[in-house]
Amino acid sequence: MTKITLTGQLIQYLFTGVTVGSIYAMVAVGFNIIYNVTEIINFAQGEFVMLGGLIMVFFTVTAKLPLPLAFVLTVAAVTGVGALMERFTINPLKNASVLTMIIVTIAVSILFKGIAMFVWGKDPYIFPPFSGSKPLFFYGAAIQTQTLWVLFMTAVMVVLMTIFFKKTRYGKAMLACADNPEAARLVGIRVNVMILISFALSAAIGAVAGAVITPISLMEYDRGALLALKGFGAAVLGGLGSFYGAVVAGIFLGIIESMCAGLVSSGYKDAVALILLLLVLYVRPSGLFGNVEASKIKEF
Amino acid sequence: MQSSNRKALLGLTLFLILFPVVAMNVSAIGHYLDIMIFVGIYCLINMGLSLLMGYAGQISLGHAAFFGLGAYTSGILCTKFSMSPWLAMVAGVGITALVAYIVGVPSLKLKGHYLAMATLGFGVIVHIFFNEEVSLTGGPSGFSDIPGLSILGFSLNSDLSYYILVWFLVLLTLIFSLNVIHSRIGRALRSLHDSELAADAMGVETSRYKVMIFVLSAVYASVAGSLYTHYVGFLSPSSFDFFLSIKLVMMVVVGGMHNIWGALLGTWLLTFLGNEWLHVFHDFDILVYGAILLAVVMFLPDGLVHLVPRMSRVWKRG
Numbered sequence: 001m002t003k004i005t006l007t008g009q010l011i012q013y014l015f016t017g018v019t020v021g022s023i024y025a026m027v028a029v030g031f032n033i034i035y036n037v038t039e040i041i042n043f044a045q046g047e048f049v050m051l052g053g054l055i056m057v058f059f060t061v062t063a064k065l066p067l068p069l070a071f072v073l074t075v076a077a078v079t080g081v082g083a084l085m086e087r088f089t090i091n092p093l094k095n096a097s098v099l100t101m102i103i104v105t106i107a108v109s110i111l112f113k114g115i116a117m118f119v120w121g122k123d124p125y126i127f128p129p130f131s132g133s134k135p136l137f138f139y140g141a142a143i144q145t146q147t148l149w150v151l152f153m154t155a156v157m158v159v160l161m162t163i164f165f166k167k168t169r170y171g172k173a174m175l176a177c178a179d180n181p182e183a184a185r186l187v188g189i190r191v192n193v194m195i196l197i198s199f200a201l202s203a204a205i206g207a208v209a210g211a212v213i214t215p216i217s218l219m220e221y222d223r224g225a226l227l228a229l230k231g232f233g234a235a236v237l238g239g240l241g242s243f244y245g246a247v248v249a250g251i252f253l254g255i256i257e258s259m260c261a262g263l264v265s266s267g268y269k270d271a272v273a274l275i276l277l278l279l280v281l282y283v284r285p286s287g288l289f290g291n292v293e294a295s296k297i298k299e300f
Numbered sequence: 301m302q303s304s305n306r307k308a309l310l311g312l313t314l315f316l317i318l319f320p321v322v323a324m325n326v327s328a329i330g331h332y333l334d335i336m337i338f339v340g341i342y343c344l345i346n347m348g349l350s351l352l353m354g355y356a357g358q359i360s361l362g363h364a365a366f367f368g369l370g371a372y373t374s375g376i377l378c379t380k381f382s383m384s385p386w387l388a389m390v391a392g393v394g395i396t397a398l399v400a401y402i403v404g405v406p407s408l409k410l411k412g413h414y415l416a417m418a419t420l421g422f423g424v425i426v427h428i429f430f431n432e433e434v435s436l437t438g439g440p441s442g443f444s445d446i447p448g449l450s451i452l453g454f455s456l457n458s459d460l461s462y463y464i465l466v467w468f469l470v471l472l473t474l475i476f477s478l479n480v481i482h483s484r485i486g487r488a489l490r491s492l493h494d495s496e497l498a499a500d501a502m503g504v505e506t507s508r509y510k511v512m513i514f515v516l517s518a519v520y521a522s523v524a525g526s527l528y529t530h531y532v533g534f535l536s537p538s539s540f541d542f543f544l545s546i547k548l549v550m551m552v553v554v555g556g557m558h559n560i561w562g563a564l565l566g567t568w569l570l571t572f573l574g575n576e577w578l579h580v581f582h583d584f585d586i587l588v589y590g591a592i593l594l595a596v597v598m599f600l601p602d603g604l605v606h607l608v609p610r611m612s613r614v615w616k617r618g
Contacts, residue, residue, distance in 0.1 A: 041413035092598065098412035099359055100597060103553055106361075106546060107594035114587025225542060229424065232417050267432040274421040281418050282406035 008140025013262040014255060015138075019147045019216060021254020022154040023049070024273075026209035027231025028238060028246035029161060030202040036165070036178045036241050037198035040101050044085065044109035046228030047116075048203045052078050052210025053219030054116055057125040067130060075207045081112075082203020086196050109224060116221035124218040150212045157205050158247050164201075165243075174198060178241075226270065233277035239287030249287070305478055308561060309471075316467050320460055332576075333459045337531060339571045340466035342551065343564050344524035347470075347477050348517025349552045350563035355481060356513045357493035358408060359416045361545050362423030366518040368430060368540030369396045370525025372437060375446045375535045385449050389526040393519050400518030401511065408510045423545050430537035442536025449530045462531055469527070473520060477560055480516075489513060547574075550589065554596045556603020565605050 027045055034042045055077050059070035089104050096104070129146040136143045165171035174194045176184040181191050210219060234253050238245025253273045261269035280287065323332045345367055352358050373392035377383040383391070407418045430437050437443070449456045449465070456462050480486050488509050491499040500506050529535060547570070555566020570592075574585060596603060 041417065043416075089594065089598065096601075099353065099357065099557075100601060102359060102413060102416050103549070104594070104597050106549075107590055107597055109590075110546065110586055111590030111594060114584060114590045118584050118587055226424070229417070229421060233421070236414075236417075265432070268428060271425050271428045274425050277421050278418060278425075281410060281414060285410065285414065 005140050009262065011139050012141040013258045015141060015143050015147055016262075017255030017258030018251055019150050019213075019254070020258060021234075021251035022150045022247075023209050023213045023227070023250075024230050024234040024253050025154055025247040025250025026157060026205050027227055028234035028250050029158065029243055030205045030209075031232055031235040032241055032243060032246055033161065033202040033205070034198050035235075037174045038090075038195050039178060040090070040105070041232065042199075042202065043102065043105040043228060044112060044224070045202065045206060045231060046224030046226070047109045047112040048078055048082060048206025048224075049210040049213075049227050050116060050219060050221065050224040051081060051112060052207030053214035053223075054120050054125060054210075054221070055207070056211040056214060057120075057127050057219065060127040061125075071211055074211050075204050078207030078210075079200045079204040082206075083196055083200040085203075086199035090195065090199065091192070109228070113221055113224060120221060122221065124220040125214070126218045127215060129215040130212075144216060146212070146215045150216070153208055153212045154247065157208060158243055161201075161205070162243055170194075170197065229277070230270075230273045233273050233280075236277060236285070237280050237287055242287070245287060302482070309474070309478075312474075312564075313471065316471075320463060324460070333463055335572060335575050337459065337463050337466050338575065339568050340463070340470045341524045341528050341531070342548065342567045342571055343470050344466075344473055344527070345517075345521040345548055346552050346555075346563040346567045347473055347560055348520035349548055350557060350560045351477060351480065351489070351513050352517045353549070353552055354557035354559065354562070355486065355489040355493060356510055357496075358510055358514065359412075359549070360419045360514070360517070361416050361542075361549060362419035362421075362426070363517070363521050363548050364540045364542065364544035365423040365426035366396050366400060366521035367525040367528070367544070368426060368537075369399060370522030371529040371535055371540065372430065372525075373522075374526040374529045375443065376436060378447055378529075379443065379445060385447065385526075385530055389523065392522050392526050396518050396522035396525075397515050400515045404511045404514040404518075408507065408514060420542065420545070424542050427537055427541050430540060437537070438535070440537060442534060444534040446529055446533045446535065448533065466527055466531075469523070474560070474564075481560065485509065485512070547589070550593050554592060554603060556605035558602060559605050562603045562605035566603065569604070 027049060030045050030048065031041060034040055034045075052074055056070060056074045059065045059073050060067060063070070065073070085108055089108055090101075093100065093104060129144065130149050131145045134145070136145065163171075165175060173184070173189045174197065176187075176189055177191050177194045184194075185191050213219075230253060231250070234250035235246050236249075237253065238247070238249030253276065256276070257269050257272050260272045319336060320333055323329050323336075345363060349360065349363055352360055370389075370392040373395050374385065374388045377388035377391055378385055403419075403422050407415060407422070410418055431440050433439075449462075451465075454461075456465055481489075488499065488504045488506075491502070491504055492506050492509060496506050528539075551566040551570045552563045553566070554570060555564065556562025570589075573588075573592075600606065
């Protein structure tokens with residue numbers, strides 16, 4: 001065992017921060033996908049992550065399926081949940097007020113939380129890391145191999161989403177819906193379907209986040225709310241709607257949080273991200289990387 | 301005051317007088333008096349939330365924080381500084397109003413989802429503060445031995461006396477709130493709810509009214525917190541967590557947020573469900589809560605109180 005140096009410690013915190021931050025980033029990207037199409041903030045976003053983690057535990061530990069298959073099934077299942085949520089709660093409420101939409105997504109998040117508790121109980125769950133639990137040593141810091149999986153998946157997700165929204169017909173059509181749903185409908189885009197896809201996609205990315213983080217941080221039924229809040233912090237910090245902004249801001253939040261936990265006080269680590277969120281909302285609601293001009297036409 | 305409100309107020313008062321008489325003589329529901337005290341405490345908070353959500357059209361997902369601020373100020377001042385409970389309650393109101401003002405001014409510039417997230421974030425920060433400031437709040441395990449209330453040397457340590465105190469305050473607050481609703485301020489608030497832009501254009505100082513009602517609702521919550529502290533005699537952060545904020549909003553919405561009577565109805569129903577009738581579900585009450593809230597928002601967006609005039613019409617016809 002090598003002596004723990006300050007550099008080693010800092011690197012350790014850095015990696016922990018980047019790992020947690022990647023999860024915030026994926027939650028933030030999930031928020032952005034739905035926001036880009038509907039201008040709704042889905043309060044159940046964190047619940048997708050929680051479901052992703054717990055369903056993954058079910059497929060790997062309980063059903064003993066091979067990892068890749070379990071992963072695919074998990075993402076498929078949560079995607080289905082996202083689609084169902086849209087069909088049964090968002091779709092019937094056309095032209096509802098913002099207040100109603102907020103309360104509906106909150107109700108759904110409580111429902112998901114309740115179902116998870118009903119199925120899995122209150123205990124946290126874990127399943128073995130993707131590629132063994134032997135850590136890598138790096139300048140005196142122990143890095144779990146799962147961390148690399150988290151980073152890899154985040155990168156894959158962001159690249160895929162960017163390609164989807166910038167290059168494909170469906171992606172562009174979805175952006176058009178956000179811009180002006182009436183106009184989008186006039187040029188023949190089925191806004192209904194686009195909203196459905198946005199919820200499914202957003203659930204899928206939440207599932208991925210949940211599935212890769214559970215071997216590191218465990219998962220229990222009530223983890224969703226705080227994840228959603230911090231993910232929203234990342235989304236706002238990065239400028240709502242921007243994928244790259246979300247990733248940079250998510251990782252930034254994760255690092256700050258982990259440094260605070262390690263060097264200042266572990267109790268207040270959750271508060272740091274939230275105080276930052278409040279400050280950004282108060283001072284610059286367009287986010288650090290958002291476009292101030294463009295945000296003037298948005299409603300904050 | 302409108303005659304329908306006057307009738308409802310009379311009905312409520314009658315119910316409140318009869319309730320303890322019945323409850324104390326039927327042993328099966330003897331403990332309902334205790335639950336009714338909690339109903340009253342939550343009613344105080346939710347009348348404020350109803351003014352904020354239903355009339356001013358703003359949301360707060362952080363009202364558990366104001367409830368907690370009132371409760372902790374009372375508890376700490378009474379135990380650690382042996383201050384008189386009534387003075388501590390006033391101090392709690394002062395501190396909570398100040399915090400609400402400081403948070404409200406920048407927060408209420410935000411709208412919709414952003415306001416919801418900002419207030420939610422604020423609530424979680426205050427909850428973390430209760431957990432971490434161990435020397436002041438006792439941390440996660442909290443602290444106990446908080447003295448009860450007394451009036452003119454008469455100690456309010458029986459359930460009945462506390463019931464009378466709490467519901468007397470609820471009735472006072474209700475009458476005050478009804479007057480606010482039917483005053484110039486109330487009209488300004490409703491105009492805000494419909495269209496802030498139009499209200500602004502007509503010369504209504506929208507931001508001032510929004511902050512005013514936000515602070516007022518925080519003050520209600522703070523008084524409720526002080527009453528809670530002296531009744532329970534014990535404080536821990538878990539009583540003021542983020543789920544309570546959500547539950548409070550839920551009570552208002554289920555009852556009907558566009559009507560202050562709805563807030564009372566929702567609070568009464570959900571508190572009894574949570575403290576008494578849902579015991580069959582043990583830990584799974586969250587599931588039931590979620591289902592109820594979702595069902596009401598989807599199928600009965602004006603809340604349960606909306607059913608009352610409909611039922612009375614059927615009654616009259618039948």
